[in-house]
Amino acid sequence: MSFQPPKGVDDIHLPESGIWRRVLTAWEEWSERFGYPLIITPIFESTELFERGVGDTTDVVTKQMYTFEDKGGRSITLRPEGTAGVVRAFLDSGAQGAWKAAYSGPMFRYERPQKGRNRQFYQVGVEYLDVEAPMADIEVIELGYRYIEDVGVEELELRINSLGDATCRPVYLENLRQFFKDIEEDLCDDSVALIDRNPLRILDCKVCADVVGDAPSMTDFLCNECQAHYDAVKRGLDTVGIPFIEDKKLVRGLDYYTRTAFEYIGIGLDAAQNAVGGGGRYDGLAESIGGRRAPGVGFALGIDRIVLALGEQPGEPELDIYVVSETTPADALPLVSALRRGGLAVDFDASGRSVKAQFKSAAKSGAPTTVILHGQGQDVSVRIEDDRHEIPLQEVVNWLISHK
Ligand code: AMP
Numbered sequence: 001m002s003f004q005p006p007k008g009v010d011d012i013h014l015p016e017s018g019i020w021r022r023v024l025t026a027w028e029e030w031s032e033r034f035g036y037p038l039i040i041t042p043i044f045e046s047t048e049l050f051e052r053g054v055g056d057t058t059d060v061v062t063k064q065m066y067t068f069e070d071k072g073g074r075s076i077t078l079r080p081e082g083t084a085g086v087v088r089a090f091l092d093s094g095a096q097g098a099w100k101a102a103y104s105g106p107m108f109r110y111e112r113p114q115k116g117r118n119r120q121f122y123q124v125g126v127e128y129l130d131v132e133a134p135m136a137d138i139e140v141i142e143l144g145y146r147y148i149e150d151v152g153v154e155e156l157e158l159r160i161n162s163l164g165d166a167t168c169r170p171v172y173l174e175n176l177r178q179f180f181k182d183i184e185e186d187l188c189d190d191s192v193a194l195i196d197r198n199p200l201r202i203l204d205c206k207v208c209a210d211v212v213g214d215a216p217s218m219t220d221f222l223c224n225e226c227q228a229h230y231d232a233v234k235r236g237l238d239t240v241g242i243p244f245i246e247d248k249k250l251v252r253g254l255d256y257y258t259r260t261a262f263e264y265i266g267i268g269l270d271a272a273q274n275a276v277g278g279g280g281r282y283d284g285l286a287e288s289i290g291g292r293r294a295p296g297v298g299f300a301l302g303i304d305r306i307v308l309a310l311g312e313q314p315g316e317p318e319l320d321i322y323v324v325s326e327t328t329p330a331d332a333l334p335l336v337s338a339l340r341r342g343g344l345a346v347d348f349d350a351s352g353r354s355v356k357a358q359f360k361s362a363a364k365s366g367a368p369t370t371v372i373l374h375g376q377g378q379d380v381s382v383r384i385e386d387d388r389h390e391i392p393l394q395e396v397v398n399w400l401i402s403h404k
Contacts, residue, residue: 008111008119018318019307023151024104027124030147031102034139036126039101041085047075053084053289055256057198064109078108083256083282083298084289086127091291098136099129104303116273116305125279125300129286132295134229137260137281138236144277144299145242148264153276153309157265158242161250162230163200164218165258165283172221173199179215186211200251206272217248229259256282260297266309276309277301317366320404323348324358325373332373335380335396342401371396 005011012020031038047067054061066078079085082103090099104124111117126143128136141158148156164172176199184192188207195202203212222230237244244262252261261280269276279299286294321344325332332348339346347365349358362370372381373393380396382389384403391399 006119008113010118015313016307018316019310019313020303021318022316023303023306023310024124026151027102027104027147030143030150031124031126034126034143036100036102036128036143039086039089039103040105041082041089041103042079043105044076044078045085045088047077049084049088049289050077050080053087053256053285054081057194057201060109064111066108066110080109081107082123082125082300083127083285086298087129087282087286087291087294087296088289090127090129090294091286091289096130098131100126101129102126114273116269116302116308118304122303123300124303125277125298127296127298129296130294131297132283134232134236134260137229137233137297138240140279140297140299141233141237141260141262142240142242144264144279144301148276148301148306151306151310152313153266153306155267156276157267158237158244158262159247159250159265160233160237160244160260160262161247162219162222162226162259163251163257163261163280164222164226168221168223168226169218169258172216172218175216175221176200176202183211203249203251212249215249219246219248226259233260252278252280256285256288258283262299264299264301266305269305269309273305275302276305317368318345319347319365319367320344321346321369321371321400322358322362322365322367323371323373324355324362325349326355327373327375328352331376335371335373335393338397339400342397344400344404369400371400 050065051061056062060080065080068076070076086101086103105122106120107123108120110119113119126140128140145158163169177195180187180195180199180202187202188205191202191205191208202208203215205212250261250263257280259281263278264276265274266276267274277299281297283295285296286292321339323332323336323346325348329348329350329352336346336348349361368384370383372383374381377393379390380393382391382396382400
């Protein structure tokens, strides 16, 4: 009997995993550069956290959660997104005042699998909490943009919108409801069901895309405070030189957004799955999960899709050096260990295969340098591409470190 991964999840091997490693390392660097310390939250939480934090009218909560009862009778859900858990952790920590965190890890949604849409997928993201100023939105949006650009996604487009707040959104929603009621016969069944419950989501419906074009836009209904916030965000993006497109129909799949909403689009990807990330402001989220008021802004980026957008790339060699031993692996061990301790990425053949087989492995590894150990106490040959150097064994470690 043999097993394959369940539907909608995959193993990730070389060469693709080499791109994953590079992209995730770059994430650590960029999030640190913008001052976001790492937070690690549980992969499962109580179901109610997501029902209240993500919104019980969303597809994520109504259709996509991996929910089960644990042996103690608690309802547990594998996290479908990262924000609710991070905000819970923030509230739980009792922190006061501006607070930042970066996370990364797998998320789980029971979706119809297709290219760029998996049941386990990997997100990186940040949350900037207890700050209401538009400066926070600008910083967060810039971080995501610079990172995605730096890892090499071409044709990146930033789309932004404002979703208003508790003052102006209800007025807009009433207008939107009326608009949809008037054209009800042109909408799909799913959209009709949303008119009363959550009309914003209809703007997102792929089937109804043609008829929602004339729907009223939130940005025409913004109250003075939301308008000023939106204008400040746009000015800030101009200041830091981030191009953006205003997309009046941009809404987000999760309920908790207020004011700023944004998406990063990889326009080279298939249109249905071309959002490589998205985020926004969620001033009401902390309260909706039972905490104090703590406005915040954040994003989540889909690493699976970023890697997809990068396409096939020549994998960078992960090794600096491959050591070939003409005698035994045991003779090579002290040298390999010393080189690794010296900071070099080194591999060798542990099983004592023929010298010819070891050279094959050296070539396959892509390591730019091959070290040939003739025997204990003898000189060592170092081959760097077509150059060959004979170095005394005692000097070879320092020699290689200085020639890195
Ligand atoms: P969301 O948490 O829905 O705002 O999604 C943020 C980003 O995560 C999206 O832009 C996608 O890049 C990625 N993402 C969301 N769902 C999936 C999925 N099922 N498979 C792969 N990536 C996903």
